[in-house]
Amino acid sequence: MPVPPAVPDRTQTLDDVERxxxxxxxxxxxxxxxxxxxEDAVLGATDVPELLTRLVQSGGKRFRPLLCHWGWVAVGGARRPGPTGDSHADLVTLGAALELLHAFALAQDDVMDRSRTRRGQSALHVVAATRHREVAGRDDADRYGDSIAVLAGDLGHAEADAMVADLPRAVRTLWRRTCVELVRGQARDLGEAARGGGEQALRRALEVARAKSGAYTIQRPLELGATVGGASGEALAPLSLYGRLLGEAFALRDDLLGVWGHPEQTGKPVGDDLRLGKSTVVLALAEQRLGGPDARAVARIRRQQHDESDVGGVADAMVREGVRDEVESMVEARTRAAVAALDDDRLTDEGVAGLTEVADQVAWRTW
Known part of the structure; x- marks a missing residue:
């Protein structure tokens, strides 16, 4: 009998995504x-596509293509042909498109948050504004930088959509949902920064985390990979539950790293989320748990009327009053529940093993 072809491993998938x-x-x-x-009058050879390329190739973890791969493996995608006759080729196309969508989100998020760095390097809007100043450009350099970064993000999104256009209808439908959720999450994040806090702060922070971080990083890439692999609705159910729970754990870990992460590992300044008054579960819990001068410092952070001593003081108070430990417990509980959801005979043993390893990486990551 002929020997069936070996299932491409994650290394091959990620290498193919890079190519x-x-x-x-x-x-x-x-x-x-x-x-x-x-050449461009300001940017020269470092034009908008080159800026996008630099962002995409600046050292991302390729986490979304990895989740795509394991979703595809978990439903036995290697045994089913894709629309082009090669299910793995479709998976690679989808993984690359997700990285371009991620670049869109990063470029525009940095503009909205006024972040100066990304992955340890100058953010795109900073690079463009610096170039504007170097050539003594007219008008406002920062506005120019913001505009160029937005255009680079738009270009990445457009290219990602073009790549997905030839994939099956079910994939395109889920892709559209992913894009809408991502933009909705960002809009909610901005709204919370503008007028956050109050009795519903924790619930709204969790909604932002699910849409902006958890869903488009974990749940939707996993479902997209499984869909490319021809998953039935029954097989998608445990993966969707795993993805939702682990996506929440991922977002909560993001909240922790945004306050206590190491800049050399996260690529962002320590305490940046507090400094920006971002809508996080950590900050919402701080409002509930802290009192006295610490509570007043949290209120100043919400109103963006704080100084650096408030940022450091609130971070210390959240450790002292158990807020950080509470969020760590939330991460651990969701991760355990996510792994438990994989106990399903409809999933392949290899896929379950890979997703269990991913869950461990998500729960305890430092980046």
Whole structure:
């Protein structure tokens, strides 16, 4: 009997995603420069596609393609052909598209948050504004930088949509939901920064975390990979539950790292989420748990009327009053429940093993 082909492992999938990204970004640059006889007056050769390429290739963990891979493996995707006759090729295309969608989110999120760095390097809007100043550009350098970063993000989103266009209808439907959730989460995040706090702060913070971070990082990539693999609704059910729970754990870990993370590992300044008054579960719990001068410092952070001593003082108070430990317990509980959801005969043993390893990485990550 013929020996069935080996299932591509995660290393092969991620390597193929890198090659796909490189090819798509190179082709995008060629298309951008078609019929151009001169370089950009400010950016020169470092034009918008080049800025997008630098962001995409600046050292991301490729977590979303990894979740796609394990979703595909968990439902036996290697045994089912895709619309092109190669299910794995469709998976790679989807994984690369998710990385471009992620670049869109990063570029525009940094503008909205006024973040100066991303992955330990200058954020795109900072790079463009600096170049504007170097060439003594007219008008406002910061506004120019913001505009260029937004355009780079838009270009990444457009290219991602183009890549998904030839995938099955079920994948495209879930892709659209992912994009809408991501933008909704960002809009809610901005709304909470503008007028957050109050009795519903914790519930709203969890909603923001699920949509902006958890769903598009964990749950939807996992479901998208499984859908490319031809998953039935029954097989998707345990993966969706796992993805929702682990997505929440991922978002809660993000909240912790946003206050107590190490900049050399997160690529962001320590305490940045507090400094920006971001709508996080950590801050919502601080409002409930802290009293006296600490509570007044939290209120100043919410109103964006604080100084650096408030940021450090509230971070210390949250440790002292058990807020950090409470969120750590929430991470652990959701991670355990996510792994328990994988106890399902409809999932492959290899997929369950891979997703169990991913859960451990999510729960205890430092990046």
């Amino acid at each position: 796909c990204l490189a090819d798509r970004l190179e082709a995008l640059g060629v298309e951008w420069r078609r019929d151009c006889e001169t």
